[in-house]
Amino acid sequence: MTQISIIIPCYNVAPYIDRCLESLVYQTIGIENLQIICVDDASTDTTYDRLLAWEAKYPESIAVIHCDKNRRQGAARNLAIEYADSPYITYVDSDDWIDLNCLKIMYNVAVKTGAEMVTCGHVRDFGRQPTPSTTTDPDFQFREIRICSEEMRAEQIRFTSAEPQVWGRLIKRQFILENNLLFPEEVTYEDNLWCGMLSCKIEHYCKLELPLYHYFVNENSTILASDSLHHIDFLTVQLLKWDYMVSNGYHEEYSDAVEFDFLHNCYLDFLKLICLRYSTPQYSLFRLLQETVRDRINSVENNKYYDQGFTEFQKLLLGFIYLNVTKEDFANMAQLIQKNGI
16 A cells, blocks of 8 residues: 555646656655656646656556646646545645655654644755755754644634645645545635645644755746736635635634735735736736725724734735725835835
8 A cells, every 4th residue: 555645737747747757756765655646637738648658657656647628736636636545645746846755754754743744845946956856864853733722723824825835745635535625626826725724624733844845936837927817816716715714614713813814815915916927017906906805804903913914014005905096006006016025
């Protein structure tokens, strides 16, 4: 029986998929302990052919699933979980890769502590190294965290936006299934909702500081694309997360934490997106964002995390939620964001 199922959504990644899979089949934990599930999400390049070649080379360890219709990463991951049969799950993006000791280190921590999840650090990598580096330090440190109070749960929810990615985590499969941690489908930015749900459910996890995951800074990626309509999905996913928090009682119990996350992740992050990912900052999207936040949050300054949780510049931007902002005002705001960031 394998110990870890690795789920990889793949769409038009022919230039990168070999590097990704090479870092997996040579893991020091041993390929015999791995189930590698690659979901080809209706690629139009040679990705599917490359995946089939890897499957033919490692038929006992690599399974390729082909989709006739592209339904984005969330649907691909949901499909793959139905095939996963290992006690632990990890997600890897198809243009990224991991250190050769990554899964062995994370698995040993998971088994030693019994944690529901183990996370590792990452590096932003431009792909200049021909092969993955290998971490050999035997004295690595990790933090073990147990959510044992309402204050700690609130902090988990409040900082959902700090690590809104699905990769770099080793998670018990049973924990995923029991808590129905599935992804929204046919949208981008799907991991924002998934991480929000995770923050409400996780009880026991470990954080490794080792940068074992290589996040490839891909200028052609969906997230970095300019002037694309799919960026509006970011707002859609934030609303799905808000609805999840409300319908499951988390907003009632942790209102300040939920609203802090919404202000930080939805308002400030989407504001940055519409100012930086479009050649002309989108005033109409800002007005939509204003109305979206106004409908859900009556006051920003009454939030108990307001004083310490936001910078002075962020507080200035939050103030625009309730003002009548003209197109000229927004253009000036966008220039400040482009100059200073958020």
